Amino acid sequence: MDAQAVRTGRDERRRAILEVARDVFLREGYAAASMSAIAARVGGSKGTLYNYFASKAQLFAALVASECASDAWCGLMLQSDGDDPAPALRQIGRSFLDFTLSERALKIHRLVIAECGRFPELGQAFYEAGPRRRIEIVARWIALLSERGRLTAPDPDRAAMQFLELCKSGLHQKRLWSVDPEPSEAEKDANVDSAVRVFLAAYGVADPGSR
Amino acid sequence: MDAQAVRTGRDERRRAILEVARDVFLREGYAAASMSAIAARVGGSKGTLYNYFASKAQLFAALVASECASDAWCGLMLQSDGDDPAPALRQIGRSFLDFTLSERALKIHRLVIAECGRFPELGQAFYEAGPRRRIEIVARWIALLSERGRLTAPDPDRAAMQFLELCKSGLHQKRLWSVDPEPSEAEKDANVDSAVRVFLAAYGVADPGSR
DNA sequence: GTCTATAAATGGATAGAC
DNA sequence: GTCTATCCATTTATAGAC
Numbered sequence: 001m002d003a004q005a006v007r008t009g010r011d012e013r014r015r016a017i018l019e020v021a022r023d024v025f026l027r028e029g030y031a032a033a034s035m036s037a038i039a040a041r042v043g044g045s046k047g048t049l050y051n052y053f054a055s056k057a058q059l060f061a062a063l064v065a066s067e068c069a070s071d072a073w074c075g076l077m078l079q080s081d082g083d084d085p086a087p088a089l090r091q092i093g094r095s096f097l098d099f100t101l102s103e104r105a106l107k108i109h110r111l112v113i114a115e116c117g118r119f120p121e122l123g124q125a126f127y128e129a130g131p132r133r134r135i136e137i138v139a140r141w142i143a144l145l146s147e148r149g150r151l152t153a154p155d156p157d158r159a160a161m162q163f164l165e166l167c168k169s170g171l172h173q174k175r176l177w178s179v180d181p182e183p184s185e186a187e188k189d190a191n192v193d194s195a196v197r198v199f200l201a202a203y204g205v206a207d208p209g210s211r
Numbered sequence: 212m213d214a215q216a217v218r219t220g221r222d223e224r225r226r227a228i229l230e231v232a233r234d235v236f237l238r239e240g241y242a243a244a245s246m247s248a249i250a251a252r253v254g255g256s257k258g259t260l261y262n263y264f265a266s267k268a269q270l271f272a273a274l275v276a277s278e279c280a281s282d283a284w285c286g287l288m289l290q291s292d293g294d295d296p297a298p299a300l301r302q303i304g305r306s307f308l309d310f311t312l313s314e315r316a317l318k319i320h321r322l323v324i325a326e327c328g329r330f331p332e333l334g335q336a337f338y339e340a341g342p343r344r345r346i347e348i349v350a351r352w353i354a355l356l357s358e359r360g361r362l363t364a365p366d367p368d369r370a371a372m373q374f375l376e377l378c379k380s381g382l383h384q385k386r387l388w389s390v391d392p393e394p395s396e397a398e399k400d401a402n403v404d405s406a407v408r409v410f411l412a413a414y415g416v417a418d419p420g421s422r
Numbered sequence: 423g424t425c426t427a428t429a430a431a432t433g434g435a436t437a438g439a440c
Numbered sequence: 441g442t443c444t445a446t447c448c449a450t451t452t453a454t455a456g457a458c
Contacts, residue, residue: 046436110327116389126388202412
């Protein structure tokens with residue numbers, strides 16, 4: 001149908017605009033990014049751009065919303081649910097760290113934090129879609145293993161938060177403040193290993209068989 | 212002397228400008244803040260402003276540098292060095308949390324993170340003056356107690372990072388993303404208490420006498 | 423040193439031809 | 441729907457009187 005073709009054509013261009021807008025906003029920040037620059041990089045004109053998004057603020061909001069909806073924003077691999085918590089924790093921690101230290105995650109992290117004063121609802125939305133979601137996934141897993149008697153975590157939510165923070169410890173801050181270029185694989189592994197050790201010292205069960 | 216009087220007059224005005232600049236930059240962000248607004252709020256004119264700082268970027272850099280030099284940026288109370296680690300840890304954690312969750316710390320945190328792409332050396336400077344300095348203070352204390360046999364932390368630096376991250380866990384993120392208005396005293400205490408528990412489970416020494 | 427006035431550029435947003 | 445051309449506000453930064 002023609003209507004359908006027009007619809008998909010419009011959607012495609014809309015997506016193209018959002019893609020370019022993401023690049024420009026992430027690189028320049030909200031205030032410094034200009035609609036002119038975005039229009040130029042999309043290839044069209046400013047008139048067309050304003051036909052798709054009524055204002056700069058709305059374009060920015062749409063961009064952040066689409067980013068929230070993306071599954072990539074979760075960044076958590078949680079497949080192994082065997083009985084031994086240690087290897088599963090290591091895998092969770094490592095996939096979390098890989099995602100959370102990626103250039104893409106860091107940039108959007110910086111941008112939303114910078115602008116959540118101007119757009120409070122975006123900060124909230126991002127927290128729910130990202131950190132909060134990850135905490136809940138890990139908390140459910142911890143609760144499950146607690147029921148099975150492989151962990152003793154009376155407050156799974158808190159334990160999950162603590163574990164993820166332990167995995168980040170140091171590395172995320174350094175990257176966020178652009179001090180280190182990027183941590184090595186060995187550094188990441190060391191962080192996760194130590195996090196698992198600390199976590200299990202507090203929430204593990206005495207298991208003489210595995211020692 | 213006249214020269215001295217002129218010098219202090221200049222320095223005083225310079226300080227006044229920096230004070231206003233801090234307010235404006237923290238509230239608006241770098242790009243959105245305008246030299247006109249700063250000049251107006253200082254009381255003088257733009258001409259005068261440019262007499263003290265050659266450009267917007269240099270004013271911003273001077274502002275951040277003065278903030279780095281401020282002792283307030285440390286935010287760590289470390290007085291009790293008795294033999295029992297638990298109460299000392301609680302005090303360290305609580306003073307750290309009070310500072311790091313304060314409106315002032317959060318705002319400058321957001322600002323520097325937002326602009327460290329444009330001003331990489333500022334991110335570095337702030338990391339050294341803030342997080343890094345706190346970690347070192349705590350690490351030295353942990354090393355001391357390890358020597359005394361009250362803790363078993365083979366890597367004091369890592370242990371210090373982990374402890375501070377544990378204290379923040381959850382609260383700092385939520386505040387940074389402007390989700391929660393401000394945590395209650397009870398919430399802060401609960402976070403620190405749990406952090407101390409986890410930390411001592413991993414790095415404490417078996418001490419039957421205190422059980 | 424400090425002011426007023428202004429230059430020069432760029433920003434978001436819109437009008438109107440096609 | 442898309443383009444060109446433009447409006448109007450605002451920006452950084454400077455010139456020149458005092």
